[in-house]
Amino acid sequence: MSRPFVNASVRQPLDVTSVVTAIPVTIYATGWNAAITRSQKIDVVSDDFVCEPPKTASFRFGKPRIKTFSYAFPEGPDWQTSVGDKVKKPSKRSASPRSVKRSATHLKPPTDIVKLQDRLYYMLQPPLETILNSESLHMPLEPFPYQYEGVAFLYTRYAAILADEMGLGKTMQAITSIRLLLRASEVRGVLLICPKPLVTNWKREFTTWAPEIPVSIIEGNQTKRHWLWQQPHLPVKIANYELLMRDRDVVLDSGLSFDLVVLDEAQRIKNRSSTTSQITRAITRTRNWALTGTPIENSSEDLVGIFEFLSPGYLHSGMTARRMGKAAGDYILRRTKDRVMTDMPPKLFRDAELDLSPEQWASYKTAEDEGIVQLEDMGSELTIQHVFELVLRLKQICNFDPATGASSKLERLEADLEEVVASGRKAIVFSQWVKTLDKMRDRLKRFGTLEYHGKIPSKKRDGVISQFKEDPSKHVILMSYGAGSVGLNLQFCRYVFLFDRWWNPAIEDQAINRAHRIGVAGSVTVTRMLTLGTIEERINQVLEEKRALFDIILSQTGAPSSYGLSKDEVFGLFNLKLPKNEAA
Amino acid sequence: MTASGPISSPSIGFLTVRDFPELGLIGGYLVLNTTGRPLEFHCTAPVRPNRTQEILYGPTLVPYLYGEQIAQTLLGKAKxxxxxxxxxxxxxxxxxxxxxxxxxxxxxxxxxxxxxxxFQLGTREAAVFANRQQDQEAIATLWREHAEELDLLEPFNRLHEAIDEAQRGAARSAAA
Structure with missing residues (x-):
């Protein structure tokens, strides 16, 4: 299509030619247009949306239940509680400066306490240092750490042996344990049995370490003793072994019972067949403690004997040393000075090896030669008693010549004592025989001499000790091993003389430890007198060999070493064979 | 050794949690009177978090276990x-x-x-949460009035020993 174009200036129409530019389109009948105009057909597919929920992990932040164990403590022990009616307000004496920094010693339940509550009862108590430093349990001196350990050991045990070496304070440890048990009302009646000479010492120690505990000594005539035994309100009764035998009927047959029985010097009951052992074993009691520095004096049988009191049948004769040591281990506490008292002044041994005087030597040779001949002539009738008699006779000659009174030992002793006295010190002289001490008396008089032995009445003995301690003019005390070897505190003495030697070094050690014990101000010099070429030298040799052997064996078991001479060894002193009747 | 009645005397609580690698956490709580005498002891069975707890609690797991789970349980048991x-x-x-x-x-x-x-409590070092500083004054006052003689660390020795003992006892029972 075209149309004339008009130029406005000329106003003359233009010719326009139209050209069709459309491209012809041929439409084929495909049917698509119809399809487009046709209504849509919709297919509906229905599906159910109810399906498995997606998997999830849930965690509740609630409080889970935790299993617990609870233990409410009983009312006691309250150590603040007083005992008896004799209560003193504790004095405010100052403790020793040892108490600068205290460790904490806890009560230790023994292995035979198995119930958890019972074990916790002990374990959760305050440390002993705290208890014993409380206002109402004042201690006159701060105990040593090992003494706290000893108290912790005894307190929890129904059967125990405190076997500390002499001088470490077994008495104080036992008293403190008793005191705590009484104040905690865990025990109400205690019986303490000790050798007769030690009764007053125990009483004195109770006054020092447990002044508020009423203590009664069983003594006096039979009526008074029976009355004392029967008093139910006396918390602590002290009796001696000898008296126990006299009062056995009232002790065993009158319905008496004790919460605790303590045996001091418990080696007294090592022989199971002895009357003492039988009576102590028959006492009705709940707890038993044995105190001894020498639980084994001659053989392991001694320990079996003590255990018959503590826990009958627990140890028996057939046990090997190792097995016995293991079984007894939890019941025995043994400490030695060299292990716990490292700062204690030393004990210096000086062996005075002397020749007999000519007079003594002549008497000695005669007695020995004749004696051996007599022993040999006795044949099968020879007993250990006969050998002992000869040994004792020879030992006495080693001390003094029976005819002239000559004594090389006494001469040496006098010389030594001159020095001791000149230095203002005090000395103890021990002998096996009171007769020997009698013979010294006059020659030593000038040194200010006191005597403490079997011939001194018991009632006077405390006075002798006090005088020796306090009187500056008294420098020497003559003591027999029997009377003076146990329980006495003579730590103010710096010199000990063993004029003759005891059969058993344990007894000698006990004697020496009267001076070398806690509180000793300086070293203690021990002079052991020994005459050369005599029976004394032979006995010493045998004992030294035994000491070495026992040390090897007993160091394996942890048990203390102590030993004497066997029958074989006694006969061997004179090269005699043990007769068959003695070997049984 | 029978248990006593209601406990009314002034007391102090000692709380600990011990980690035993093979067992888990064991909590212990000891209540002492002001002279140090034990009144109550409680301890938990071992508590061990599972892996989920470890992941989800993250750094809050330890205070959660110690404080919320174990300590709260123990304190709830005490009279x-x-x-x-x-x-x-x-x-x-x-x-x-x-x-x-x-x-x-x-x-x-x-x-x-x-x-x-x-802060200092006698010879011992003490601490409270910074946002609970008011506790310091309260604790110091109570300590001065009631427990100045008590060593506040010593009871933890007892507590640890007791937890060890209880754990040994449980092991023995399990083995029997």
């Missing part, structure tokens, strides 16, 4: 209402969020944490 509670493990302080009783961390050495407010 005695102590004047204050001492702990020797810092995460156990978290129990303070659940109890009204002041709780303090006691140690030999000063705690080094921004979250804690440190």
């Amino acid at each position: 005695a209402k102590p004047l204050f509670i001492c702990t020797d493990v810092e995460p156990a302080l978290a129990v303070r969020n659940f109890v009204a009783t002041p709780v303090t961390l006691v140690s030999e050495n000063k705690a080094a944490s921004d979250k804690l407010h440190c």
